[in-house]
Every structure is written in structure tokens, then in C-alpha cells.
Amino acid sequence: MTETLDVVLETERLVLRRLVPDDLPALHALYRDPxxxxxxxxxxxxxxxxxxxxxxxxxxHPRHPELGLWATVERATGTFLGRCGLLPWTIDGVAEVELAYLIDPRRWGEGLATEAARAIVRHAHAALELDRLICLIDPENVASLRVAEKVGMRFDRHHVDEHGPCAMYARSRLDPGGFAIVPGHPGASS
Ligand SMILES: CC(C)(COP(=O)(O)OP(=O)(O)OC[C@H]1O[C@@H](n2cnc3c(N)ncnc32)[C@H](O)[C@@H]1OP(=O)(O)O)[C@@H](O)C(=O)NCCC(=O)NCCS
Known part of the structure; x- marks a missing residue:
């Protein structure tokens, strides 16, 4: 089924594709889950x-159609597992792109978010030529912190917005840690 939809990225176990109206029930099942x-x-x-x-x-997004949240679907079964992607923000007057991920709690701990995040990071740096990515994380969200660290993000600074304090993690295109990606580099393929 996913072949006919608008695929953004594929990994060993996942297909990330553009969201479609039919995703509403599956997305809501996750969004209503405390x-x-x-x-x-x-x-x-x-x-x-x-x-x-x-x-x-x-x-x-009117100015950034290449960014967004994408349905994260299990390749083998077509099951909707979550939504991950890239979100544009202006923070302290600076344009930033956030790496975002949410996976069905029934499937936590299988490495799925890390797999999706790695592919998104490569895509962001290599295909979209974004130099810097951030994550905005509640310091108590240990799983999210771990995913960020595993894709080469490091603590950048504390940030406070209208929702309260959070930690900003960041990585650059040329950061070390197995993710030094430049366009055309062999490591850029996902
Ligand atoms: C954050 C999230 C996407 C991680 O998804 P996941 O598929 O379980 O992540 P992975 O399996 O790739 O695991 C990544 C790391 O987090 C750890 N982890 C996963 N679930 C955990 C939990 N509930 N508590 C503590 N650590 C956890 C894993 O052990 C792994 O670390 P390790 O390699 O050191 O063992 C998932 O917990 C989620 O969807 N949370 C709700 C949405 C959310 O908070 N998104 C982030 C907003 S900033």
C-alpha cells in the first residue's frame, strides 16, 4: 500500500511517507494516549x-514544503507506528529545524525511533542541506534524550518558551559521531 503513497524515506524496517487524510484514526489513537x-x-x-x-x-508549510511530520509505517506489515519528521521554528529570532519523533508506546524499545531519526538526520543534512538540527526535550523524557544522543545531538543550551523550560540539543552537518555528512558523500545514502 505504501508504494502508491508519497514516500519520503525508507529504512530497513520503516517507510516514512507523507501523511494522508486516512491516517486520522491511527494518528488520533496515539494523540489521545496520555x-x-x-x-x-x-x-x-x-x-x-x-x-x-x-x-x-x-x-x-507554505515556505518549507520539504519539512513536516511524516507517517512512520512498518514496512513489513503496513502498520502505522507513529509520526516523525522535521519542523521549522523561529527561536530567539533564529530559524531552527527540529527533529521530531513519536512512536506507538506498544512498540517502544525496539530501536524504531532511533532508526527513523538516523534516516531523517541524513536526509536533512545531505538531501535538504540543512547545517543544523535541534531537539527540544523535557529533561525527564529519558527516551527522547537517548534518541537525540544516539543520532549525534549534544546539549546546546537551556531554553524557556511559553510552555516552560526544556533542553535544546543540537547537531551540525559536520559534527563527528558517525554522522559527518556532506552532499554526495557515500555515507549520505540512507
Ligand atoms: C522518544 C520515543 C520516540 C523513543 O521511541 P523508541 O522507538 O522506544 O526509541 P528506541 O527504541 O530507538 O530507543 C532509544 C533509546 O531510548 C531508550 N528508551 C526507550 N523507551 C524508554 C523508556 N520508556 N524509558 C527510558 N528509556 C527508554 C532505549 O533503551 C534506547 O536507549 P539505549 O540505546 O541507551 O538503550 C518514544 O518514547 C515516544 O514516542 N515518546 C512519546 C513522544 C515523545 O516524547 N517524543 C519526543 C518529544 S521531544
Whole structure:
């Protein structure tokens, strides 16, 4: 089924593709789950709130259509496992791109978020030629911190926004740690 949809990235176990309206029930099943949404400042989402977010991502960002959240689907079964991607923000007056990930709690600890995040990092640096990526993480979100570290992110600074304090992690295109990627470099393929 995924072959006919708009695939952004593929990994050994995952297909990351553009979200479609039919993803609403699966996305809402995750967004209404207090476990999956524990570290999101706005908490769980209703069906209507999920629909609004999904519609926003279906339209795409007006200035950054290459960014967004993508359905993260199990290649072998076609199961909707979560949504991961790249989000543009302006933070302290600076344009930043956040690496974002959310996986179905029933599948935590299988390395799926790390697998998706690695592919997204490569894509961001090599194909999209983004020099810097960030993660904004609640310091108590140990799993998210681990994923960030495993894809070469390092603590950048403390950040406070309207939702409260969080830790900003960051990595650059030429950072060491197995992810020094430049366009055309063999390591750039995912
Ligand atoms: C963060 C998240 C995406 C990780 O997904 P995942 O597929 O379980 O991650 P992985 O299996 O790749 O594991 C990555 C690391 O996190 C650790 N980890 C996974 N779940 C954990 C948990 N509940 N508590 C502590 N560590 C955990 C793993 O052990 C692994 O670390 P290790 O290699 O040192 O053992 C997932 O917990 C999630 O979707 N959380 C809700 C959404 C969220 O908070 N997103 C981040 C917002 S900043």
C-alpha cells in the first residue's frame, strides 16, 4: 500500500511517507494516549484537534514544503507506528529545524525511533542541506534524550518558551559521531 503513497524515506524496517487524510484514526489513537503525549505541553488531543493538525500537515508549510511530520509505517506489515519528521521554528529570532519523533508506546524499545531519526538526520543534512538540527526535550523524557544522543545531538543550551523550560540539543552537518555528512558523500545514502 505504501508504494502508491508519497514516500519520503525508507529504512530497513520503516517507510516514512507523507501523511494522508486516512491516517486520522491511527494518528488520533496515539494523540489521545496520555502515555504517548506525556511530555507534550498541550497534552492529549481530541479527534478534532488531531484533524486540525493533520490538515495543517497535509497542506504543508507554505515556505518549507520539504519539512513536516511524516507517517512512520512498518514496512513489513503496513502498520502505522507513529509520526516523525522535521519542523521549522523561529527561536530567539533564529530559524531552527527540529527533529521530531513519536512512536506507538506498544512498540517502544525496539530501536524504531532511533532508526527513523538516523534516516531523517541524513536526509536533512545531505538531501535538504540543512547545517543544523535541534531537539527540544523535557529533561525527564529519558527516551527522547537517548534518541537525540544516539543520532549525534549534544546539549546546546537551556531554553524557556511559553510552555516552560526544556533542553535544546543540537547537531551540525559536520559534527563527528558517525554522522559527518556532506552532499554526495557515500555515507549520505540512507
Ligand atoms: C522518544 C520515543 C520516540 C523513543 O521511541 P523508541 O522507538 O522506544 O526509541 P528506541 O527504541 O530507538 O530507543 C532509544 C533509546 O531510548 C531508550 N528508551 C526507550 N523507551 C524508554 C523508556 N520508556 N524509558 C527510558 N528509556 C527508554 C532505549 O533503551 C534506547 O536507549 P539505549 O540505546 O541507551 O538503550 C518514544 O518514547 C515516544 O514516542 N515518546 C512519546 C513522544 C515523545 O516524547 N517524543 C519526543 C518529544 S521531544
Amino acid at each position: 502515555v504517548a503525549r506525556r511530555f507534550f505541553p498541550d497534552g492529549t488531543r481530541t479527534l478534532e484537534q488531531t484533524r486540525e493538525e493533520l490538515e495543517w500537515f497535509l497542506q504543508g
